[in-house]
Amino acid sequence: MKITFRENGPIILHTESELSFRSGGAEDKKPSPVKLCRCGQSSNKPFCDSTHRRIGFEAGAAELEVVPIRGRCSNSSSSVFETPSARNTTRVRPLRRALR
């Protein structure tokens, strides 16, 4: 999965398959890419509704690639990712950072 932090805009999740979201007991599936609000002003949270443009939201751009670990949690339908801070269960590789 790739996560893009768009300059002055949302967080974008790029995946190979659709993503599932649960809210208030209801589950919703969305095709990739999914735009998540980063400015906090969307009327459709957690998703971006482009309000960031109207309010002049400012933030830097960045991009991460999250690599899933194959062969773990075989009884679970959820993915496991590697990151250095999660005791070797998730790995996050920064690809590009252009922060102001």
Ligand code: FES
């Ligand atoms: S980032 Fe787009 S509405 Fe918040």
